[in-house]
Amino acid sequence: MAETFNQTYQNIYGLDAPEQVRYGESGAEIIRPARGFVDSFDLTMQTQVGCPAGCLFCYVPSGHMLTPPAMRGEFGENWGFEVRRKRDVVERFTEHLERGELADKVIYWSGVTDPYATGAGETSALWELLNAASGRLRPKRLIVQTRFRPDRDADLMAAYTRATRSADGGPAVVVSYSLGTDREDLIRAWERATPGYRQRMTAIETLRRAGVFVVPTLSPFGLWDDLKGTLRHFRLWGIPYITCLFFKKETDSANTPRRFQTYLEREYPMLLDPNWQRDQTRSLRAIYGASRVLFGKQAFASLAAPHYV
Numbered sequence: 001m002a003e004t005f006n007q008t009y010q011n012i013y014g015l016d017a018p019e020q021v022r023y024g025e026s027g028a029e030i031i032r033p034a035r036g037f038v039d040s041f042d043l044t045m046q047t048q049v050g051c052p053a054g055c056l057f058c059y060v061p062s063g064h065m066l067t068p069p070a071m072r073g074e075f076g077e078n079w080g081f082e083v084r085r086k087r088d089v090v091e092r093f094t095e096h097l098e099r100g101e102l103a104d105k106v107i108y109w110s111g112v113t114d115p116y117a118t119g120a121g122e123t124s125a126l127w128e129l130l131n132a133a134s135g136r137l138r139p140k141r142l143i144v145q146t147r148f149r150p151d152r153d154a155d156l157m158a159a160y161t162r163a164t165r166s167a168d169g170g171p172a173v174v175v176s177y178s179l180g181t182d183r184e185d186l187i188r189a190w191e192r193a194t195p196g197y198r199q200r201m202t203a204i205e206t207l208r209r210a211g212v213f214v215v216p217t218l219s220p221f222g223l224w225d226d227l228k229g230t231l232r233h234f235r236l237w238g239i240p241y242i243t244c245l246f247f248k249k250e251t252d253s254a255n256t257p258r259r260f261q262t263y264l265e266r267e268y269p270m271l272l273d274p275n276w277q278r279d280q281t282r283s284l285r286a287i288y289g290a291s292r293v294l295f296g297k298q299a300f301a302s303l304a305a306p307h308y309v
């Protein structure tokens, strides 16, 4: 049985975790051109600064360009406890949409804050606007990156998918759904406020049954009690392929944050071990099919046009 979130936080930062999340407001823009590691998309969208999920392995606070210092603290200790909600999200989205700035664009929503760690009214309002928009104003594709409950908008996403014809023939909506383990104790030890395994599986199943394109992302890849069982469900729900991201150290891209690496080296060294990771890769491919499991940059880039995989 893994430790509690507070114990892991204490283990990593040598401090007690803050008792609550401090919320503020931000006037920052919600849509920006996609640059750097997200450049396979045209635009990125974030409706808040900071992420209340508080995942201790999150790479965002260690990327100095990804979030302001107040959101992360000196060592990442503030991450998950400082959030600024962007003002007038729905009004600003309406303006972008009506000016034609989103037309035929591939939008990544979002990667530096979970889009579904926000109020239900906000996300449903955005989908309603999209559903009401004329075909010529619609984005080519929206890629929702989440480990929360996007299934609350499953019907709206499905309606949008059905009514939108993307120029490249691919799905208008893709949910890239993060799930790194089926062990509830590990989720609770590493992620302060996200849904547990069963809830995430319900989210994926609901989206699939509604007809939404889902790419489960086994990230960051942890220890599993029954990996085969989870993959069997994915197959049953008609999921064409999955992606996987291992914890990384001393590689040339997006390494696991240093303090979390040190914690893993002490508590779960196999998760960083290239030999163990190779064995997991073999099992994943044996179960799901060699061409249906993507890793690293190829996996991430695939989300822009997942129907070509």
Ligand code: SF4
Pocket: 051, 052, 053, 054, 055, 058, 059, 060, 080, 111, 112, 113, 114, 147
């Ligand atoms: S939900 Fe995603 S963005 Fe938010 S803290 Fe967790 S990993 Fe980071």
